[in-house]
Amino acid sequence: PSPAQPSPGHGGVEALRTPREPQNRVTVVLGAQWGDEGKGKVVDLLAMDADIVCRCQGGNNAGHTVVVDSVEYDFHLLPSGVLNKKAVSFIGNGVVIHLPGLFEEAEKNLQKGSGLQGWEERLKISDRAHIVFNFHQAVDGIQEQQRQQQAGKNLGTTKKGIGPAYSSKAARNGLRVCDLVSDFSIFEEKFRVLASHFQTMYPNLNIDVDAELEQLKGYAERLRPLVTDGVYFMHKGLTGPSKKILVEGANAALLDIDFGTYPFVTSSNCTVGGVCTGLGVPPSHIGRVYGVVKAYTTRVGVGAFPTEQDNDTGNLLQSRGREFGVTTGRRRRCGWLDLVLVRYAHMVNGFSAIALTKLDILDTLPEIKVGVAYTVDDKPLPSFPANMDVLTKVSVTYETLPGWCCSTEGARNFDELPSQAQDYIRFIENFLQVPGKSSVNAA
Template sequence: MCSVFLTSHNTNPAFGLVPICGAVQWSAVGNRVTVVLGAQWGDEGKGKVVDLLAQDADMVCRCQGGNNAGHTVVVDSVEYDFHLLPSGIINPKATAFIGNGVVIHLPGLFEEAEKNERKGKGLQGWEGRLVISDRAHIVFDFHQAVDGVQEQQRQEQAGKNLGTTKKGIGPVYSAKAARSGLRICDLLHDFDQFSERYKGLAKHYKSMYPTVVIDVDGELAKLKSCMERIKPMVRDGVHFMHEALHGPPKKILVEGANAALLDIDFGTYPFVTSSNCTVGGVCTGLGMPPQNVGEVYGVVKAYTTRVGIGAFPTEQSNEIGELLQTRGKEVGVTTGRKRRCGWLDLVLVKYAHMINGFTAIALTKLDILDVLPEIKVGVVYNLDNQPIPHFPANQEVLQRVEVQYDTLPGWNSDTSAARRFEDLPENAQKYVLYIEEHLGVPVKWIGVGKSRESMIQLF
């Protein structure tokens, strides 16, 4: 006979008794993590939301991707650019954790840290606050070179490439899936053995891509130097995460890289990244159970942007797109490429919500719309003059959809000084409420500028 559920007298409500047949045993759910994810094609302003939440976090985590991601954080008028490091590391009291789902180019990691360290005080003592999972895979220089060659081949063979960042992300995730990759634990365990495996992998890539130049001795020397430097930072990631979840109460923040529509499974394939940047990637990329996922915040730009190629139903290849690009300074942090711009696509965001289950929305860059007399919002996709009830998986189908828009009045006034919802013009308030009602998800934050202070919190 199964026992009934009993609540313990522990002051932490996450700890209690659970019913099991024949006995009552402890179940410790432990601390729950707060997750910040992009709800479009990236570049939504996740770094700013993470920076806001990280100010009182005990731990900030990256769970997937590599230095193909780019988060910008502005603190005391200093602009920091993060690619591999969790941007929450800017909080001097927080531990930063790079999980097993992340792929790491070690020289790039140190270059990024040192560059940001020179900008200001934000990264002081970062080496003592960074923890790296021993199961994370390593990006080698030849992965980056191969990435570039593959893009060139796609262009020559099919007339178009994928628009990758050429940071080696696809090749290293491919090696991971093919079980030929090398991990941080391999580097630290036995460098001679690691060197032999590295040489074998380099030979394999050289046989497939003869034009790629691989400096085996030079890269091994760099890796040996990096090995000594990262050794104090490396932990068994699963054990580290378990301790964090089941130790004293902690505020743990997970910052997703890339975004829902770039997810390898759910994004606009094949124009996607190579990792799971939806909520499932949090569990597999950190080594934690799903019951420890708490709030899931989706970051939504007040319009839509996309870097590179691929279907973009609400794109505005006109003066509206140019205005959004110019006012929004829409240039990729990692690539330096101009972002394509268009109206807010709520079909796309609702699809992202179906996958991630957002508990609240952070709406960013509302101020970029300040000068528009009217604003359109994509609400339905029509295919062959019929509405379709889902977001298409096939790129060719997505290219063919016609967007049905709702048109809302603009507000033609500056919102950048607003610090409360009531400070926004009436039509700006209506725009926010329209998005909230259409998605069925509350808007918790509204961004009206680049700085920390330019974020309105509604609840």
């Protein structure tokens, strides 16, 4: 059939055949290891120039520390960009939200300094985001106890209810923000059904349904002015007048539910695909993707850790790096930089560049090792293994590089670093075939 005639003023079929370049593309910041890479600081630096700063997945199991004017702010649900009074912060549909945690977090940070003043006027929350209830958190703790009793080890979750909330989402009996701020009588009915469901599964679970409903009714009133249709909000930001949009990843690549070191992972997609599904952003609007890489490797909780140094070196990294979890306060396990792991993260995410953090923690070491290959039973492992039983058995091949044994804390650009530190960064860039965008010290 012949092509349809173009409609006046609309460009017709021929116009539709011409691909349109996205007007705005989002910049994405993701963790490239097991979390705690210093994403909050990188996001805070980029957020100073952003119009919209977004969270796309996870919940208050993640933690970012941002220091502004000597005031230390701890964020778990709030995007780090909320400190930028000129930007809109957005919590997307891929995030699961514990409402008491959200408002308590805001109050605590308000008491620390003036940076968070007026936060409710510049925060938007997707109406499609799922809610974490108090009983989700209680169930999280029960499940960890059961794993310990049945298998002799747990997953090391934060017990913030994240897994059970995502389970409710996947089981299609979860409740969303849109449910809470609409007809509360309908919400109450669904809430009672969900609570009963968990009580049936966990007979020892104690839920004060009436008290939690009363609490949620109060939160609904505070929440309602913040709620927006997230798809239309993001579409407007992507297709309207030029805006700088920043996406702040929580957790990290090796904690991704699909690509991480399963089962010792989180319950959401914290790789780049989670940006599309967690915000409603088309893939064509993904711009630069920055992978944040700590200059060594850390991990909180249990799970395989090939380059872990359970020795004086690990203790030094832990002490100098002040390696304690923001959310749990747990001591982080420390080891050498694992480039096999980071290269795998790059395969999944396609990093445009890496931001190398906490380089100064290595300042006192006369030599520095970097993991560059895995072997099992003296045979090279061609890829990063999916099976954690295999990962626990790997032997790591290291490259040893000379240290610089002087302070890098004052360096603010590449040329100010000692030559050995520059060589260390070049080694990482060459191995990954990804440029280093910036080097961010701990101070």
